[in-house]
Amino acid sequence: MNLPIGFDDYVKQLILLINGYRYSLNPIILSIFFLSRFYDWVASIKLIVALAYSLIPISIFIYMYELFRDRFISFLSSLLALMFAVAFLNSKYFEGVVVAILLPIFLTFLYKLYSGERQLYIIGLVVICMLTLLSELKACYLLSAILTVFIICKREKLFKILPSLIVSYGLMIHHMVSVGIQFSYLPMDLTNPILFIAIICATVGFYLTVKSREILLLTIIPAILIIALFPIANYFLALFNILSSSLASFLASFYRGFVKSYKVMEDGVEIRELAINLNKLIPIVLILILIATSIHNTRIFIESYQTFPWMSLTIYDISSIVTCLASPNSYVITSSSLSAWIEGLTGLRVLNNYGYDLEVDTITSTNYRLINSYIMVDETNPASPAYAPRVRVYDGEYYLNSIVINDSNVLVTVSNTTLNIAGHVINTYVNSLNLTVFYGLPSLTIKKIEALSRDSPILNITYILNAEGNAQVGIRIPIYAYNALFAVDDDGFLAIGRDRVRIIIKSNGVIDTTILNKTLVVSSSSKGVLKLDIMFTFFSAKNSNIQPCIYSTMDLLRNLNVSCIVASRRMNNFLSLLQREEIAVLELDESTMSVLGGQYFQPITAGNTTLTNTTAIYETNNFIVCRRILGNSIVYEVESRNSTLRLFIMKYVVPLSNLRWWLINENKAVFWYKDLNVTLIFSKGFHDVEYKSDKIICTVIIPLNKTKDVISIDVTNANISISSNIIQIHTMIGFLNKITEVSKEFTIYKVSLK
Structure with missing residues (x-):
């Protein structure tokens, strides 16, 4: 990218953010893009979602006021819509927010045409149909169904509706060609009050439609929503409830005549009587069910962030630890129940698996993931088989x-x-x-x-x-x-x-x-x-x-700049396999080394020994051996005294506990572990290998020059430590440093990528 004044970095960040759950960049991102240029891009997305969410009750209010000219009914409808729309609070469902804003305006314009208002609303319908490009094109199925039913019932309005019908059907055909026709199982969970209220609203809607064509737009919508939207996506159920609130508001107009009070005189005594109109009881019950359902939806959403009293101190402890561990401008991965709290208490950017985040789920469940439009393939090797x-x-x-x-x-x-x-x-x-x-x-x-x-x-x-x-x-x-x-x-x-x-x-x-x-x-x-x-x-x-794409857990952690993970028990089932730990690669005991000089085969420790932190000098009557540690290399200098040098022999032991595979050939040895390999390269010589049940014993035989020679051992992907005359080579496997466990429910990891 070659964009001016740093725009390319913001575009890359936005593409990275959207990649996990959108897989395409549609025009709605442009608004986020321009705002994010002058403000924090994560906060920008949240701000835009919040602003768009706040427009839902406004559009519902306008629609209902056009229908009833009653502020109370419009307010009730807006309140119900606001509570149902809580399912859209997650930014992944931003397309649903756009549809929830546009659809009531679309119905308002349609009602204006139904009532014989100005022809300007024909253009308005076309514009709204085109604006569905800012959301999921699945909404075109709904608009096309509404327009089709409207034309069937009001044939004389055909030419007024035809332009918007052509646009909506065109977008629907485009969606079918690009995505294909999809079918889905109906969510037949009989304990879900959403399904219960949907069936009731549809039944009442059909009845009122047959009884009175004057309220066509109010009553046919719930039925169309069930037919068009139930098989498509979960979050459209919330959209269904938003629009069914228009039916609830219509039913609410019956409340005034539900109960009436009378004063009567019997034997000179004033008696107050209540008259209950049972014909209006059913609408009142329906309203109560709708309100109860909206409260249920809100409670379900809030429970994803709910904490219990015993968790308050836990959240505070986790937030304090994460604040110290996380680096600036990095992300923290947490469970959905903690994400809002940690983000609020620490000010850090948080990723979680609320709903279903493909990238977070990959990091917390598998090493590699191959995915296309149809299937997902997970490979947990080499961490787990x-x-x-x-x-x-x-x-x-x-x-x-x-x-x-x-x-x-x-x-x-x-x-x-x-x-x-x-x-x-x-x-x-x-x-x-x-x-x-x-x-x-x-x-x-x-x-x-x-x-x-x-x-x-x-x-x-x-x-x-x-x-x-x-x-x-x-x-x-x-x-x-x-x-x-x-x-x-x-x-x-x-x-x-x-x-x-x-x-x-x-x-x-x-x-x-x-x-x-x-x-x-x-x-x-x-x-x-x-x-x-x-x-x-x-x-x-x-x-x-x-x-289609392929994910690697290590690459995702690096690309998303994740510095810390707060793992729940479920997440920890896999993440514990990536825990960083130190393992011993081999041990080189210098007391087992020997030099063949002249006719004498003598251990190098047979004479005087001088040891420092990184240097050792071994002196015998026949030779001097000086050992130095230079970075990741071990260097031996062998010098003759009273004999001719011939061979330098050393042994090292490799434990098999963490070893997966090895390749030993002449002067080179490679040892494979879970996520890396350690290589030893001798400047010259050859190996002789002896296999035991729990270890490999390697003998290296190195020819020497007659009077003086230098032997080096280069080590890669490992560290060298010395204790007395024993050299140990060790390395780190895994890339998650376990910091601590909090209340046996959460484990905190620091990400340490090589």
Whole structure:
């Protein structure tokens, strides 16, 4: 980008912010962009959302006042709309706020045309239809449905409505072509009062529509909303309730005649009687239900930030710790229940997983995530073998678990020796929508490639096994389906249930398969090199309109500039695997070193020894050895006294407790750990290796010049420490420093990226 006066930085920040839950940059961001140039960009977004949110009751008030010319009814409708619109307070739902503002104005213009007002409102309808570009284009379905029903009922208004109808249908067709037709399951939660009130409003609306065409615009809207919006998205349910408040306001006009008081005289005694009109009881009950539902919605939203008395001190402690840990202009990741409190008490910028934030969920649940419009693939290696991978399918509303492979259950066979591949990941590589995982085992290397299609619900997983010496090699992979049973198909296998998945298996060796209810066990064997390809096609996946991408937890932490994480128990299940810890790589005991000079094979510690912090001098009758630590190098200078130098021999021990793979060749040794590898390069010499059950003993034999020689050992990705004449090489794995636990509910981590 080459924008003036620093605009490019703001554009990059906005794109980064929106990327997690919008996947596109639509024109509504322009307002945020210009305001953020002169003000803090995070506060700008919150300010714009708050201002837009405050316009919802105003637009509802204008609409209702046009209908009833009654300030009380308009005020009641605005109050109900304000309480229902609480679902839009999260900035992820900003499109819903825009629709909630525009729709009452749209209905007002439509009512003006219905009442025979000026033709200027024809232009107003067209403008509002075009303004839906600022929101989700799904709103075009609603506008088109309203205009269509209006024309059916008022055919004489066809030419007045036709321009706006053309625009709304054009945008709807554009949305269908670009996204595709989507279907979703209805949220049939009978305990949800929103569903209950929606059915009541629709029923009453249809009844009143049939009874009186004069209130068409008031009563047909709830029915259209149920048909057009229920299958689309959750937050449209709040929009439904906002507009159904117009029906509630109409019903509220009955309240004045609900109860009447009379004075009568009986036997000279004045008696006061109350007359209750039962015909008006139902509207009053409906109003009470609507108000109760709005209170329920508000309570549900507030509960996401609710704290209990015992948590007050906890929140204060967490805020104090986070204030000290977080660096300026960085982000803090917290659970949704803490985010508002920490942001308010510390003034820091907070990310949380309220609703569903793709980036935060990736950081707190997996190491790598491949995603397209249909499926999401999680890979937890090398931190954990649990998801290797796990596939989730978009059902029109959420990404739900479908298929999983656990490396703990994957077995390989080399020359009749069976091994488990869990914990043997030595490297990972990302390229486009491909994730490559390398495994290292004795006499065998494995390359696993997960390739996600860019624009279809297809995932290919390829295993390539290379055995030393052309040995017989085999692999056994159990594939588990969360919500389906496996069956044989003409082209392979089908997983049938809530998900419908076709699995096609190809191999250059012998294939054997076994079906055990929800598990398909795939086995294959060959000689030397085995290539096994498994292709998954998820027919039940729907299009979510998410742009294809691949996420890495470490890259996200770096790009989002996250400095601190306050993990709840659920988040900590995965984050604890990334905890930073120091491990021992090897130990080099100088008392085991020796020099062969002339006919004498003598330990270097056989004579006088002089030790300092980084230097040691060993003197014998035949030679002098001087050792120095220079940065990440160990340097030995060997000088002859009364003999001819021949060989320098040293031993070091490598524990196997955290080691995943190693490669030792001549003068070089590489040791792989969870998320890094440590390399030792000797200036010359060769290795002799002895394997034990819990360690590797390496003997390095180094030829020497006759009179004087220098030997260096260069170490990468590790630190060197000295205790007496013992040299220890150690390193740090993981990138989350555990700071403390607070009330056994939250764990605070400091992010330390290499």
